[in-house]
Amino acid sequence: MSTRTFDALLAPGRIAGLELSNRVFLPAMDMNLCVEGEISDGEIAHYTARAAGGTAMVITGTGAVAWPIGATSRHQPAFSDDRFIPGIRRLADSIHAVGGRLCMQMCHHGKTASVDTADGRPQLVPSLLEGQPDLSALRDNPMDELMRLATATQGKKATYKVADEDDLAWVVDQFAAAARRLKAAGVDAVEIHAAHGYLLSSFLSRTYNKRDDRWGGSIENRARLTCEVVKAVKAVVGPDYPVIVRVNGHEYGPEDGLTASETAEAAVLIQAAGADAIHVSANAHNPFADFTDGPLPNTIAAYREHTKTIKRAVTIPVVAVGRMLPEVADEMIAAGECDFVSMGRQLLADPDLVNKIRSGERASVRPCINCYVCVEQNFFDGNPKCAVNPALCNEKVAVLSPVDRAQHVVIVGAGPAGLEAARVAAVRGAKVTIIEKSGRLGGTMWFSQLTTPANAMLVDWLTHEVQRLGVDVLLDTVADTSIIESLRPDAVIVATGARRGRPAIPGADLPHVLTGDALRAVITGEAGADLSSVGPVGRLAVGVGRAVGLLNRADRIRSLSKMWMPVGRRVVVIGGGLVGLELAEYLAERGRLVTVLEEGKHMGLPMAMPRRWTAVRKASDHGVTLVREATPVSISKVAVRYKSGDREFEVRGDSVIIASEVAPDRSFADELSARGWNVKVVGDAGHVGYIEGAMHSAHEVAREL
Ligand SMILES: Cc1cc2nc3c(=O)[nH]c(=O)nc-3n(C[C@H](O)[C@H](O)[C@H](O)COP(=O)(O)O)c2cc1C
Ligand code: SF4
Structure with missing residues (x-):
């Protein structure tokens, strides 16, 4: 077990006048548990669990400063009226009772304000853009998902209003009024959301902001709205009260999107306007294509370089985010690359992370497996659920009673x-x-x-x-x-x-046709595996690998399989679900020519949406041929015949892998x-x-x- 002590990560810190017990924050994540903007018991239980688990400060999911105007959901926190203060105070009291600190994220959702669309209001934008977004990824979404994607807008089509001077003055006032309410409710800090494509970030971005007035053009002009908001908020809350600003360190997708160096320039202006910390996230232009780049990256410490660039430009604390694991977070803080870290999904998976690493139990931290199941629900305006933590949004099941x-x-x-x-x-x-x-x-x-x-x-x-x-x-x-x-x-x-079977078609039991179980057995050298399909060289390789223990570790198999694998050059994968699609990419990365035949209309259905969209894109990028609505008819030594519509086709394959035919098995x-x-x-x-x-x-x- 690791004896690492995480000294940098666990050291106390400070933002403006606020003392913080360590360097770990929960970043804003919509739980959608509010009832018409009112904080509910479910929200309180969720955030309190993370504060009780040792997190220095929890930041709540986006709250709408002018709710329901500019809101993305009727279930997000509302800050637009004093009547919301008592609910927010209950949350603050609960967090304080367990020794935590509470920050609330304030937002106007601009071009993603679904509630505006549902209510028949135009969405506020810096400029009207030409062209249509690329929605091709949605072809792998069945109708019921497409309908659920339209929940928050009630299926209505968005209309837009280009913000004028009065609108922008009103926006600034709304942020200031919201901050006043939050401070009055006992909230310890506020975060101004200037990232992820919402109103302030759309002004910051050259891609969305095509204006030629004082709000557009140069970075000074594009940052003006955020800076005005910061100044107005600071004027209300005072110098010691922490005001954090969340920015995109990079915009993935558009050619003229924000880069870290441009955001660093903006960060300098934001600091000069009075901000007390900068939180460096990132965003992707097309959520249906690049969501796994930003804002929910699929690589560890994905925004490290952006964060370093911004940290070099400012003197106020910088918060890093993006699959921060404790080790890399500790390393970054120790190296002065950032001052605090946010761990989002990792704290959804295990609210007690900080307490566990503090007491030397790093290996007991339940890991986030980066599966995107949680955030998929946000696309549907629903409550996140976690694949590995059944207590997410239902904290009472975290308490396990002793057997009687x-x-x-x-x-x-x-x-x-x-x-x-x-x-x-x-x-x-x-x-x-x-x-x-x-x-x-x-x-x-x-x-x-x-x-x-x-x-x-x-x-x-x-x-x-x-x-x-x-x-x-x-x-x-x-x-x-x-x-x-x-x-x-x-x-x-x-x-x-x-039970993993074979399709009932001629040739399905030929030796070069491997079920998922058989493939696993030969790759991992499982005792008793039938190696008849892999030829003499393959049998030797598996035998040697098994004998010297090379096949006991997945990382070794991953690298060894780049040199040799028990499959031919042309591989046909039957079944384009989770296993088929990931296997196809794995094989293609190892030089195989892969075709995936999926009987249904959609690829990757068991994967949560953002992961599915990325998996389909990456498989295509690797040259995998994806065939939807393809029903296998027969398999020969050299090819698979399949039917699509009324016609039959043939695809060559010297190995065939069955990744379909998976069924529950209650026989035992x-x-x-x-x-x-x-x-x-x-x-x-x-x-x-x-x-x-x-x-x-x-x-x-x-x-x-
Ligand atoms: C379910 C879910 C909801 C999110 N909602 C918000 C949000 O309301 N505001 C925000 O700024 N970021 C939101 N995010 C992004 C996170 O704050 C964080 O930046 C992102 O998850 C990357 O960090 P991680 O890799 O540690 O999860 C959300 C993320 C998740 C998983
Ligand atoms: S659902 Fe998946 S990605 Fe989300 S927190 Fe849980 S394990 Fe992580």
Whole structure:
């Protein structure tokens, strides 16, 4: 276990007159739990949990300064009237009671003010833009998702108003009035949202701001609105009260978008206007294409260079964000690259991160796996849910009560569902035994780390937790009724995963046709794997790899597979869901010519939207041929025939991988139930729901044993 002490990250800090217990913030994330702009008990529970977990300051999801005008949701915090003050005060009191600090993010949503559209008002913009946004990614969204995407606008088409002098004076006043209310409610700091394409950031951006008056053109003019807001807010709240400004360190997509050096110039002006800290985020021009670049990046410390550029330009504290893990955050603060860090999704996944690293339990921090399940709900105006933390937006399920009598729980299968069930049952004080047929923990999730490295963190965390909690693990053991009987369990949880079959078409059982399970077995050298499809060189490679232990670690397999893999040059993947699409990119990166045949109309459906859009784009960028509405008809040694509409086509392939035909498999559970045991089924064995389904179903079953 790491002995790192995170001294820089855990050191106290200060912004203006506000003392902060360490350097970790929760950045603004919409929970959408407000009721007509009023803070609800759910919001209070959410933020209080993160403050109680040791986070120095929590920043609430965007609140609308002129709500409902300029608002993005009726469920976001409203700051437009004194009647909202008591609710905000309840939140502030709750945060203070656990020793935390509260900052609220203030915004006018400009061109994304969906409530304006729903209410028939035009959205306020710096300029009218020509041309249509590229919505081609939406072809992989089924109709029900398209309809849900229109929830906040009620399906109405946006209209726009170019802001005039009166509008802008009104905007400035609205921010100042909101800040007055927040300070009066006991909020410790405010953040002015000048990022992510909302009104202030659209003025800052040359892409959106085409004006030639004093609000457009030079960076001084484009930053004027933000600076006026800062001055007005500071005049109301006073010099010691912290005013943070969130900016885009970079705009991904447009050629004339903001760059870090231009934002650094703006940051100097914003500091001169009175801001007390700069929070460096980023944005993408087209959320349907580049959302995984900004504002929710898929790489660790994604905005590090932008942050450094801005930090060099100003003397006030700088806050970094963008998949900040504790190690890189500590390193950046120690190196003077930033002063504070925001951890967004990581604190959704584990609200207790700071307390855990403070007490030397880094390995116990439940990791965010960067799956975008949370934010997908925001696209639908809904409440985020977290794939790995079932308590997000439902904090009461985080409290696990002790089991009411001594119990021995036997769990069959050590994939994410089995491990999570074991963890929860063990936390509750049950005696737990896991039976796993392979020689390692993680199940299909272990294999998924090859294509999705972030999943490795979840495997590691679950493994660490079941070991820490003293769960008995029987590896290389095939569960049967006699073993179960010998363990004398009070309850059995079956987490044996899905059945992965072959399509019922001619040629599906040819040796070069691999199911997902068979591919995993040959790549990882699983004992007993059928290696008949891989030829003599392949058999030798797998044999040697297994013998010298090269195939025990996913990162080694990932790099070794760049030299050799048990698949031919032309690969046809049947099934364009989560597994098929990620596998296709993995294979293409390793020089294979890949075609994905998907029977349905949409690629990547089980992936949360932003990840799906990126996966489709990246697969195409890697030269993968994606064929939708393609029903396989037959497989020969050299090709796969498929039907599309009334016509048949053929695609060449010397390896075929079946990534479809995944179905729940309750057979073992049924066998045990028939013998009278108390059996519960979790994960893909009961319902194919991947990591999210596995973690949630296991948590639910184990917390109610
Ligand atoms: C569910 C969700 C909602 C978000 N809502 C906001 C928001 O209201 N205001 C904002 O400035 N950023 C918002 N963000 C962006 C985060 O503040 C943060 O910048 C981003 O998630 C990157 O940090 P991370 O990689 O640590 O998650 C949201 C992110 C998520 C996951
Ligand atoms: S849903 Fe996925 S991306 Fe979001 S916080 Fe949870 S693990 Fe991270």
